[in-house]
Amino acid sequence: MQLRSFKAADLPTLYEIDQSCFPPGVSYSQEELSAFVKHRTSETWVAEEAKEIVGFVVACRARNSQMHVITLDVREDWRRRGVGAALMDAAEGWARAGGLEVVSLETAEENLAAQAFYSKRGYAKLGEVKNYYADGSTAWVMGKPLR
Numbered sequence: 001m002q003l004r005s006f007k008a009a010d011l012p013t014l015y016e017i018d019q020s021c022f023p024p025g026v027s028y029s030q031e032e033l034s035a036f037v038k039h040r041t042s043e044t045w046v047a048e049e050a051k052e053i054v055g056f057v058v059a060c061r062a063r064n065s066q067m068h069v070i071t072l073d074v075r076e077d078w079r080r081r082g083v084g085a086a087l088m089d090a091a092e093g094w095a096r097a098g099g100l101e102v103v104s105l106e107t108a109e110e111n112l113a114a115q116a117f118y119s120k121r122g123y124a125k126l127g128e129v130k131n132y133y134a135d136g137s138t139a140w141v142m143g144k145p146l147r
């Protein structure tokens with residue numbers, strides 16, 4: 001498995017993976033995903049195996065020296081093989097190199113796998129946002145210091 005930077009031609013595949021990773025109302029529309037990936041403050045890494053994209057992460061520089069994780073997606077048949085950890089290592093390394101001090105993200109309160117994944121990486125629950133997702137579900141805000 002190798003990581004590389006995003007290319008515009010990846011977008012349809014990233015959209016397909018995002019649709020398969022999240023339920024309707026939590027997954028992004030094609031327009032939303034495209035806007036996030038192309039935003040000037042964001043950075044996207046793609047994980048590939050034998051030229052197949054198996055996962056990706058989109059992160060951005062936010063205010064107050066923060067990195068915000070927009071989405072982290074690993075194809076179901078590629079989970080528990082270190083792909084998510086490798087993508088987050090890349091994103092957190094980028095943030096540290098850019099002088100960012102804190103990382104934060106939202107994840108659905110029902111998403112126990114993501115909560116376990118981020119807890120293992122040292123993230124703690126910082127709060128909750130009711131009605132965060134289009135389907136009305138609640139998000140957990142999780143984060144950690146980067147230094």
Ligand SMILES: CC(C)(COP(=O)(O)OP(=O)(O)OC[C@H]1O[C@@H](n2cnc3c(N)ncnc32)[C@H](O)[C@@H]1OP(=O)(O)O)[C@@H](O)C(=O)NCCC(=O)NCCS
Nearest residue numbers: 021072073074079080081082083084085113114116117120
């Ligand atoms: C959450 C997600 C990104 C994890 O990706 P992954 O490639 O499977 O994660 P890794 O293999 O790097 O896991 C690293 C560690 O996290 C923890 N972890 C990961 N998935 C877990 C799960 N389902 N249950 C419990 N712990 C889990 C484990 O400690 C794991 O180490 P181990 O496999 O040695 O026990 C993946 O499940 C996914 O894409 N889910 C759907 C989309 C999503 O929820 N994204 C995150 C919300 S923004």
